[in-house]
Amino acid sequence: MSKKIHTMKWDSVPMDGFPASMMDKLHGFVGLEECTEYGLDKSTKRSKKKNQDNSAKQKETKPKDAKKRKNKESKDPQESVACQKKKVKLSNGFIVETCEKEAPSPTNKIDIDGKLKQIKDFSKGNQTKLIKSKKEINKNEDAVITVKKQSLCKKTKKRKLGEDISEVVSSLTPEDMLSWAEFKLPQEIVKALMELGFKRPTKIQELSLPAAVHGRRDILGAAETGSGKTLAFGLPILTGIMKLKEKAELKGLDVYDIPYKKTSAKKKSKSEVEKLNTTKNKGKGRGKKEKEVKESSEDGYSSGDDENNEASKIGEVLGEATNDDFIEEVEIPVRKREESVDEGNDSDEDDYIHLSDMLDSDDLKSSDEEDDASVKDDNNLDKGNENDEDGDVSGNEIEMDGVDEVDANAQSIGCVKVIDDVELPGNVLYKTGKPLYALILTPTRELAIQISRHLIAAAKYTGIRVATIVGGMAEVKQERVLRSGPEIVVATPGRLWELLNQGQPHLQQLTAVKFLAIDETDRMLERGHFEELEPLLERLNCEESHRSARQNFVFSATLTLVHDLPTHMKGKKVTKRGKIINRKVNKMTSQQKIKKLINMIGMTDPKVVDITTENLGTADSLTESRITCSFEQKDAYLYYILKRHPGRTIVFCNSIGSVKRLAQLLGLLKCVPLPLHASMPQRQRLKNLERFRDDPRGVLVATDVAARGLDIPDVDHVIHYQVPRTAENYVHRSGRTARACKEGLTILMMEPAEAYSYAKICRTLNKTSELATFPVSSHSLASIKELVNLAREMDGLMLKKRRATHAQGWRDRVAKEMDMIVDDDDVPSAHMDPAIDKALKVKKKRLDFMLSRPLFPKGFSFKYPTLNDPDALVMPEENALQVMKKSLETGELKRDKRKGKNDALLKLEKRFKKL
Numbered sequence: 001m002s003k004k005i006h007t008m009k010w011d012s013v014p015m016d017g018f019p020a021s022m023m024d025k026l027h028g029f030v031g032l033e034e035c036t037e038y039g040l041d042k043s044t045k046r047s048k049k050k051n052q053d054n055s056a057k058q059k060e061t062k063p064k065d066a067k068k069r070k071n072k073e074s075k076d077p078q079e080s081v082a083c084q085k086k087k088v089k090l091s092n093g094f095i096v097e098t099c100e101k102e103a104p105s106p107t108n109k110i111d112i113d114g115k116l117k118q119i120k121d122f123s124k125g126n127q128t129k130l131i132k133s134k135k136e137i138n139k140n141e142d143a144v145i146t147v148k149k150q151s152l153c154k155k156t157k158k159r160k161l162g163e164d165i166s167e168v169v170s171s172l173t174p175e176d177m178l179s180w181a182e183f184k185l186p187q188e189i190v191k192a193l194m195e196l197g198f199k200r201p202t203k204i205q206e207l208s209l210p211a212a213v214h215g216r217r218d219i220l221g222a223a224e225t226g227s228g229k230t231l232a233f234g235l236p237i238l239t240g241i242m243k244l245k246e247k248a249e250l251k252g253l254d255v256y257d258i259p260y261k262k263t264s265a266k267k268k269s270k271s272e273v274e275k276l277n278t279t280k281n282k283g284k285g286r287g288k289k290e291k292e293v294k295e296s297s298e299d300g301y302s303s304g305d306d307e308n309n310e311a312s313k314i315g316e317v318l319g320e321a322t323n324d325d326f327i328e329e330v331e332i333p334v335r336k337r338e339e340s341v342d343e344g345n346d347s348d349e350d351d352y353i354h355l356s357d358m359l360d361s362d363d364l365k366s367s368d369e370e371d372d373a374s375v376k377d378d379n380n381l382d383k384g385n386e387n388d389e390d391g392d393v394s395g396n397e398i399e400m401d402g403v404d405e406v407d408a409n410a411q412s413i414g415c416v417k418v419i420d421d422v423e424l425p426g427n428v429l430y431k432t433g434k435p436l437y438a439l440i441l442t443p444t445r446e447l448a449i450q451i452s453r454h455l456i457a458a459a460k461y462t463g464i465r466v467a468t469i470v471g472g473m474a475e476v477k478q479e480r481v482l483r484s485g486p487e488i489v490v491a492t493p494g495r496l497w498e499l500l501n502q503g504q505p506h507l508q509q510l511t512a513v514k515f516l517a518i519d520e521t522d523r524m525l526e527r528g529h530f531e532e533l534e535p536l537l538e539r540l541n542c543e544e545s546h547r548s549a550r551q552n553f554v555f556s557a558t559l560t561l562v563h564d565l566p567t568h569m570k571g572k573k574v575t576k577r578g579k580i581i582n583r584k585v586n587k588m589t590s591q592q593k594i595k596k597l598i599n600m601i602g603m604t605d606p607k608v609v610d611i612t613t614e615n616l617g618t619a620d621s622l623t624e625s626r627i628t629c630s631f632e633q634k635d636a637y638l639y640y641i642l643k644r645h646p647g648r649t650i651v652f653c654n655s656i657g658s659v660k661r662l663a664q665l666l667g668l669l670k671c672v673p674l675p676l677h678a679s680m681p682q683r684q685r686l687k688n689l690e691r692f693r694d695d696p697r698g699v700l701v702a703t704d705v706a707a708r709g710l711d712i713p714d715v716d717h718v719i720h721y722q723v724p725r726t727a728e729n730y731v732h733r734s735g736r737t738a739r740a741c742k743e744g745l746t747i748l749m750m751e752p753a754e755a756y757s758y759a760k761i762c763r764t765l766n767k768t769s770e771l772a773t774f775p776v777s778s779h780s781l782a783s784i785k786e787l788v789n790l791a792r793e794m795d796g797l798m799l800k801k802r803r804a805t806h807a808q809g810w811r812d813r814v815a816k817e818m819d820m821i822v823d824d825d826d827v828p829s830a831h832m833d834p835a836i837d838k839a840l841k842v843k844k845k846r847l848d849f850m851l852s853r854p855l856f857p858k859g860f861s862f863k864y865p866t867l868n869d870p871d872a873l874v875m876p877e878e879n880a881l882q883v884m885k886k887s888l889e890t891g892e893l894k895r896d897k898r899k900g901k902n903d904a905l906l907k908l909e910k911r912f913k914k915l
């Protein structure tokens with residue numbers, strides 16, 4: 001800056017919502033000022049000569065410029081007033097106010113960095129006071145956030161899955177971000193959070209971050225669906241990587257040798273304390289000290305500054321290095337990085353492909369062929385439980401793509417040579433000079449892509465790169481991304497295992513990752529679902545020093561959910577010899593389940609953050625209901641809900657076969673369904689998800705492949721077309737709506753044969769009463785049934801035709817191969833039956849006619865069968881959630897009325913008895 005700072009113009013920044021009473025309490029903090037005049041900087045960048053040449057010109061234009069600037073300055077306040085006018089819903093459900101202004105002004109940009117730094121510096125010195133003030137501010141704050149859209153958002157750019165998170169840029173100011181100050185996150189991350197409009201951490205983030213960031217402890221987190229668990233592990237990982245990088249840079253150390261996790265030292269000191277205690281067994285003071293350490297370890301803060309004081313006290317006693325910064329204090333063999341390695345890697349930087357590039361259509365196109373090869377046999381489709389990782393890649397495609405991609409130099413990273421198809425011993429660490437810091441494992445491809453995008457948005461200013469390694473997409477591109485050495489890999493187990501075993505160099509550093517996160521852990525570790533996970537964990541844990549230095553994160557909404565024992569394991573058992581024995585198998589407790597997970601993953605001293613309420617994983621803002629009907633009527637009820645209560649709806653089925661049938665049927669009924677299941681090509685899967693996200697009345701018909709983790713904004717309804725097989729599935733399916741404090745409705749459709757599964761789910765989820773019945777107009781159902789039956793008949797005929805065509809094709813192929821001539825009269829063929837085509841034509845005509853008529857004539861009044869409410873007036877379309885809420889309210893009123901009547905009767909009876 002050419003101009004001296006004190007000669008510049010500084011204006012004070014109003015601290016809205018900052019209580020004046022707090023000002024004097026915050027030691028040394030007077031207020032914030034912003035520099036409002038720094039426009040002359042531009043000229044300093046130009047060369048002196050140019051300046052001289054242009055000086056005359058500048059003199060001429062100066063008054064004009066100054067006038068312009070003045071105008072701009074005078075305009076700004078007006079603009080900022082206009083900014084707060086339009087209300088908009090954020091992708092995460094928050095209601096915000098938009099600003100018409102398109103791009104953030106340079107003033108804003110400069111201010112943001114400066115103010116964030118001020119807040120960071122300020123927070124360092126006044127940590128405890130700031131926390132206090134933050135809490136006060138939070139109390140007074142309005143929930144409405146002012147947001148402005150970036151010019152980018154206004155362009156009609158085609159968004160990809162998970163991009164919603166970064167599409168709206170908020171106009172939160174650094175002062176709004178005080179809630180984050182106590183976590184001491186790097187300012188680059190806070191800046192990204194500010195842009196995302198995340199004013200304060202969610203509850204799970206608030207409880208996990210201290211222990212994870214400051215305590216550097218393993219975290220085992222259970223919180224309701226849609227509560228922000230991704231960033232609860234994402235933020236500590238990003239912060240940890242930044243700290244490690246900084247430290248390695250500062251000390252010229254090899255990152256592999258820098259321990260990050262604190263528990264190893266703490267554990268050591270703890271065990272030492274225990275040893276001392278047991279040998280002396282008298283020192284009461286020591287016992288107290290141990291208690292202090294234990295208590296402090298509960299809270300991450302104490303693991304930060306306060307705890308370190310405690311820890312250092314014990315360290316002094318034990319003569320051990322435990323201090324403020326663990327990284328600095330622990331003595332490790334210093335190994336300087338080899339220059340050649342760095343040089344060799346620099347060129348890879350250009351090669352780096354961002355995730356968004358990875359999902360280009362050509363990438364997905366090539367993956368289609370892979371998927372086609374991996375499509376399961378129709379006979380297997382009804383199995384329902386889908387492991388997404390099967391049959392990902394066709395060998396041909398890799399070879400073909402490889403011709404373009406592979407060249408001798410590109411195949412190597414620095415001094416490390418790529419070795420293909422070699423099973424490498426798990427405990428050998430191949431250092432590439434570009435360390436792999438973190439691995440995040442997810443059960444589905446879509447979830448991996450979504451998590452990557454969340455992390456990329458949060459890591460926007462950190463320079464940390466994220467790669468997604470999933471099946472169903474071109475392997476070659478993923479290898480190229482890995483060659484550039486991304487710090488974080490988000491993967492599904494199948495493709496990761498494949499690339500690891502092919503000797504992919506970057507992945508050979510897997511054993512030494514500093515951070516491991518397993519999202520939807522309970523699902524991932526279910527026996528028989530992800531066979532690659534067990535060897536992967538073995539590989540990750542094979543070296544004790546690496547295992548204990550790794551920080552682990554395990555998260556799920558149903559982490560602590562436990563099931564009843566199956567009936568065959570309960571009660572008494574009669575042996576072959578006729579002896580009756582009492583079984584001693586007990587139901588697993590939540591604690592036991594957690595312990596099992598800890599052992600399987602190799603965690604040490606994790607902090608368990610379980611904030612699942614009595615709803616056991618489902619959000620408080622979720623309204624649950626059910627419809628009981630016969631198997632035959634389910635389609636009619638579903639169609640009724642979709643037509644009468646339109647909105648973004650996910651219909652979950654238990655099998656791929658059901659999804660296909662339903663998609664076909666709803667297609668005939670002009671509902672434009674979007675199917676999603678594991679045997680679809682990956683490209684189609686992502687496309688359908690994106691189309692669903694973009695259509696406020698979209699209908700996604702999916703298997704449980706879409707049940708976990710998917711964060712699609714504004715899903716209004718979740719319909720369980722079939723009762724889910726487990727309580728976990730019920731929780732996760734239902735969790736696709738009512739996310740991030742938004743409201744949502746779930747309807748469970750149950751036929752009599754499913755009553756047992758329903759009862760089991762209610763029992764596992766500790767439901768004290770049955771789900772309330774969703775009100776349906778029986779009158780309107782009659783015409784709908786006729787319509788749906790017609791569509792079903794058509795569907796049956798079409799299936800017959802398809803099968804016949806398929807059989808015909810097969811017969812012709814075999815005949816051709818065998819050089820045979822087959823007489824058509826010999827084999828009866830359905831597709832040749834003209835009656836089918838004729839019947840189809842007639843039915844289609846009738847269906848089209850019926851569909852052209854209004855289903856629910858306006859103004860028609862009816863009585864809800866369950867409510868018996870004569871005032872219920874039907875509108876052609878109604879909000880299902882409101883209808884259900886009304887039903888619940890009136891239902892309760894009636895119950896209260898009945899109860900009131902009974903009470904009055906009882907009182908009367910008592911009085912009569914007294915008389």
Ligand SMILES: Nc1ncnc2c1ncn2[C@@H]1O[C@H](COP(=O)(O)OP(=O)(O)OP(=O)(O)O)[C@@H](O)[C@H]1O
Nearest residue numbers: 092198200201202225226227228229230709711740
């Ligand atoms: N601090 C925050 N403030 C506001 N919104 C947030 C915050 N953190 C996360 N979100 C938003 O909340 C939504 C849900 O987050 P996320 O997908 O992490 O939930 P989850 O708990 O992992 O859900 P599930 O259990 O279904 O996987 C996302 O849209 C995310 O952008």
